[in-house]
Amino acid sequence: MQQLERRNTCTPRDASLVPCYRDHASNKEETLSVHDLKTRSNIPKVNPRPAQGQGLQPRYIFVINMEGNVLMPTKPARARRMLQSGKARVIKRMPFTIQLLNECENHVQEVMLGIDTGYGNIGFSAISGSKELIAGTVILDNKTKERLDEKRMYRRGRRNKLWYRQPRFLNRTRKAGWLPPSIERRYQAHLSLIKKIKALLPVSKVIIEVAKFDIQKLENPDIEGNGYQQGDLYNYQNTRSYLLAREKGICEHCGKDFKNAPSHVHHRKPRNQKGNNRLENFMLVHETCHGEIHEHPALLKKYEKASVKEYKQSTFMNIINKRFYHDVENLEVTHGNITFVDRNDLGLEKSHVNDAFVIARGNVQERIRPFMVMQKHRNNRVLQLNRKGFKPSIKRKRSIISPLDIFWVKGKQYTCKGMFNKGKNILFGSMKQKEYFSMKLVEKYYNQGSLAWNMEKMPDSSTT
Numbered sequence: 379m380q381q382l383e384r385r386n387t388c389t390p391r392d393a394s395l396v397p398c399y400r401d402h403a404s405n406k407e408e409t410l411s412v413h414d415l416k417t418r419s420n421i422p423k424v425n426p427r428p429a430q431g432q433g434l435q436p437r438y439i440f441v442i443n444m445e446g447n448v449l450m451p452t453k454p455a456r457a458r459r460m461l462q463s464g465k466a467r468v469i470k471r472m473p474f475t476i477q478l479l480n481e482c483e484n485h486v487q488e489v490m491l492g493i494d495t496g497y498g499n500i501g502f503s504a505i506s507g508s509k510e511l512i513a514g515t516v517i518l519d520n521k522t523k524e525r526l527d528e529k530r531m532y533r534r535g536r537r538n539k540l541w542y543r544q545p546r547f548l549n550r551t552r553k554a555g556w557l558p559p560s561i562e563r564r565y566q567a568h569l570s571l572i573k574k575i576k577a578l579l580p581v582s583k584v585i586i587e588v589a590k591f592d593i594q595k596l597e598n599p600d601i602e603g604n605g606y607q608q609g610d611l612y613n614y615q616n617t618r619s620y621l622l623a624r625e626k627g628i629c630e631h632c633g634k635d636f637k638n639a640p641s642h643v644h645h646r647k648p649r650n651q652k653g654n655n656r657l658e659n660f661m662l663v664h665e666t667c668h669g670e671i672h673e674h675p676a677l678l679k680k681y682e683k684a685s686v687k688e689y690k691q692s693t694f695m696n697i698i699n700k701r702f703y704h705d706v707e708n709l710e711v712t713h714g715n716i717t718f719v720d721r722n723d724l725g726l727e728k729s730h731v732n733d734a735f736v737i738a739r740g741n742v743q744e745r746i747r748p749f750m751v752m753q754k755h756r757n758n759r760v761l762q763l764n765r766k767g768f769k770p771s772i773k774r775k776r777s778i779i780s781p782l783d784i785f786w787v788k789g790k791q792y793t794c795k796g797m798f799n800k801g802k803n804i805l806f807g808s809m810k811q812k813e814y815f816s817m818k819l820v821e822k823y824y825n826q827g828s829l830a831w832n833m834e835k836m837p838d839s840s841t842t
Contacts, residue, residue: 501730
């Protein structure tokens with residue numbers, strides 16, 4: 379027979395059904411329980427805990443003390459009461475952070491931070507013994523190379539208008555540990571994210587998933603020994619001689635041999651469309667055939683090879699593999715095969731947030747609603763477009779509001795998508811539908827910084 383505990387008249391009305399022999403009304407499917415007499419069972423299976431990954435908890439409010447040291451986060455209801463009573467003040471909106479205005483016991487718990495590194499996205503999750511405190515995905519900005527190419531083009535244009543000057547040499551120096559700008563920005567985004575989370579939570583250990591790829595092994599699984607030193611161009615003078623041997627001296631377009639006719643190396647996928655210089659992207663044709671291919675778009679599409687492999691992500695992971703040891707304190711590394719097994723054991727889907735949760739050694743912790751974070755470009759002194767689509771000038775002055783920043787007009791919140799008319803108007807929607815305001819109507823604004831947090835829906839990149 380089931381044993382009953384003490385009576386509890388404060389049981390919520392949405393509690394699960396409790397089988398009870400005292401009152402038959404409590405066993406009916408139409409009613410939740412008897413409202414005037416309620417009991418709790420000591421059987422643990424009556425109110426089971428939700429399954430892992432279901433029923434995400436609300437996000438926590440982050441707390442720092444009077445001295446600026448981080449404490450454990452609190453629930454939104456408690457933070458609201460402290461703000462209303464004057465015991466705390468808001469110091470940051472996203473992620474929402476408050477500072478206590480009186481002394482408190484600075485008790486903190488051990489917090490593990492897991493980072494799922496990546497070329498385009500970063501997953502992060504910080505957990506304590508029983509709860510997940512923060513989680514989310516950072517979408518990295520992939521426009522560094524495009525900005526540098528455009529900058530180089532305009533710089534050459536300016537220099538061509540100058541008088542001739544004597545060439546200078548040995549004026550290009552690179553400090554130790556130099557990285558290409560696009561890789562450096564992605565790597566610094568990882569470090570900035572870790573620094574940001576450490577400013578919100580008392581992180582005791584950082585666990586990062588690293589990887590090292592053998593790119594030659596990926597291309598040729600049977601490679602070994604001297605094969606690593608003898609690449610595709612081994613025993614060939616240059617790329618053209620390799621292509622002549624590969625195509626057996628025949629033009630791929632017209633099918634005739636070259637003999638004494640001039641040849642041309644053609645990119646299947648053009649460089650201006652993110653084509654690369656890998657041998658798979660080259661084809662050897664006659665000079666006349668090359669002109670004919672470029673005159674007919676159908677021929678360009680015919681010879682375009684979309685399946686040319688790129689290993690940018692693998693190269694990036696190989697470069698940053700050991701750099702975290704020098705830049706991150708209290709570091710521990712793990713690998714993808716361990717994450718794969720642990721994630722499958724927990725029955726979680728493949729995602730950056732779930733991988734970060736597993737990397738942080740999460741198992742039975744309560745999960746919370748993750749953030750969606752976008753990396754943004756803070757320096758907005760960009761080239762202005764005129765009505766015909768040209769870029770005649772550069773903004774002389776930085777705008778006070780950048781894309782993805784938040785502003786308020788008549789008490790309503792909007793997300794900035796850009797500024798125009800020399801900073802006099804601010805865009806929040808479609809330009810065709812005239813969804814913009816005059817800057818005179820802006821009551822207040824909030825700058826997101828280099829990371830835009832709490833973006834439930836990512837804006838169209840073409841409008842930012």
